[in-house]
Structure formats: structure tokens, C-alpha cells
Amino acid sequence: MKITVVGAGAVGATCADNIARRELAEELILLDIKEGFAEGKAIDMMQTASYLGFDTKIKGVTNDYAATADSEVVVITSGLPRKPGMTREELIGTNAGIVKSVTENILKYSPNTIIIVVSNPMDTMNYLTLKTSGLPKERILGMGGALDSARFKYYLSQELGCSPADLNAVVIGGHGDTTMIPLIKHATWNSIPVTKFLSQEQQDKIVAATMVGGATLTKLIGTSAWYAPGAGTAAMVESIVRDEKKLISCGVALNGEYGQSDISLVVPVVLGKNGWEKIVNFDLSEAEQAEFNKSADAVRNMNNVLEL
């Protein structure tokens, strides 16, 4: 198994670290445009192998796409992160060009790969990849829902005083401060609806904190988060390469599902060796469907900015 991570910055390196520790690949290529940067990070990670006991061979390269040839999965994290006070959408001007050129270069050497798009604004960057790569839609996934669902579980666990591992909680919609939809009415604590234990005020607080989870961390850190984004992306990679069939919220092309078409939005999908294998339909209430449609309108407005 060969995996490539493009972008050796905060998220790309953390994702690579998670992939290596779990030995999801024999060969892991880390590629960055900045001279020597990926090489340095790869050597640093390889020097943890004797302590962590992994066998994955990590190689860093500067813009050398030939080294990525025949990758079965490629993660794209290249691009600017936001600064405090910015929205993810403000990154579109720079990141669209980066994501498009990276995708083109990757496909020259791995024409049948599975691509996971992390760069922001993720919903629109994933749509761009869907429109320009020519890959089957099942082989293109956006990472955002995995992260937002983990944040949702974190905030629920804080309020409930429970382990996040005992929670089932899903975020759908867009990966934006105002477009994501934490489905609190469907969230359970070991099969018991969490709403049974939480006042309306607590529920509203958890949903609001989840929606601005990324902005909160950006304000605290000065740039956007990387530990949970790296771990969330690696969880998607793991379900694909081990064919685990995990149900994870991902950005995928909708073709009538959830009432939307010609758009990438976050919905729960089964992840296996072929990419996303099935979209699972929640029976949304009328209010939830209306929120989903509103998120779709906002994401579509961003998609319309792209020069396709």
C-alpha cells in the first residue's frame, strides 16, 4: 500500500504521523512545495520509528510528483489556513488554484487513486476536484464531517460528563461556521437519546460550540487546528485501506440524495476499499431538511465563484 499526503504543514504532517503509527501503508510520500520542508518532516517522523515501533517508510519530497506514482490514496492538505477573524471561505482565492494544480499533478502519476480533500473551504475544494479530476465520484471525498462529528462528541461529553467513545453523534451539511448541522436529536449515549439528559439550553450551547469549533481554536492558537483534523483524516484513510466499512460523515457528490444534486456536502457514508461505497440516509425532520437546503444554497454560492 502506498499513500501520499500533499502539504507537509500542520495538518499534513499530523495526518502522516497518524498513518505511520497505525502502519496503514508500507510507503508514505509527504510532498510540499517548500524546498526541503517535507524531507525534514519525513526524517523527523522516521526518527520516531524505533520508539513507536512502526514499519512504514516515510519519504519527503519537494514537488516531485514522480515519487508519488501509483499511490492508492492521496490526501490533499496543501493551501493556506485561516487566521483569527477569517472565515474558511475567504481562502478560496488562493486555495482553489493550489488544489486544482495539485490534483492535476497527482493524476498524472496515480490516475486511479482515491483523493481525500482537506484544504479549505473544503466543500468547494472537493467540488472543484469532482469537476476537474475526471475520477469516479466514489473516489473523491472531503474531510470535515469526521472532524466536526468528533468536536460534537467532545462538547456532548463535556456536558454529559461521559466518555466521547460512548457517544454516537453526527454532523452533516457543510464544513463552514454557519453551514454545518450537528444532528443533536439523532445523537445517542450508548443508544439512549442524549436529549433525554440535556435541557434545551444545554443542547443549544453544544450545537453552537460545535459549529464554531474551528474558529474557537483558530482564535486560541493563531492558526487553525491540526491534531483532530489529522486524526480524522487518518481515520478515513484507515477505513479505506483496511476496507473497514466504517460509517463516517464525509463530503461527497450528491445526486438526488438528501434532496440535492451537483454539489458536494457532508453526509454519512460507508468507507471501504473503493472509496465511499454507500450514502446512508437519515430520515431528516422537516426543520433539519430545511437547514440542509440552506447550507446547500450557501455552498452553491461559493461553488459559483469557481472558474470551471
Ligand SMILES: NC(=O)c1ccc[n+]([C@@H]2O[C@H](COP(=O)([O-])OP(=O)(O)OC[C@H]3O[C@@H](n4cnc5c(N)ncnc54)[C@H](O)[C@@H]3O)[C@@H](O)[C@H]2O)c1
Ligand atoms: N477540512 C478540514 O476539516 C480542515 C481542518 C484543518 C485545516 N484545514 C485546511 O487545511 C489546509 C492546511 O492547513 P495547515 O494548518 O496544515 O496549513 P499549513 O500552512 O501548516 O500547511 C500548508 C502546507 O501546504 C504547502 N503548500 C502550499 N501550496 C502548495 C502546493 N502548491 N503544493 C504543495 N504544497 C503546498 C505549504 O508549503 C504548507 O507547508 C488549510 O487550507 C486549512 O484551512 C481543513
Ligand SMILES: O=C(O)C[C@H](O)C(=O)O
Ligand atoms: O477552522 C479552520 O479553518 C480549519 C478547519 O476547517 C477546522 O475546522 O479546524
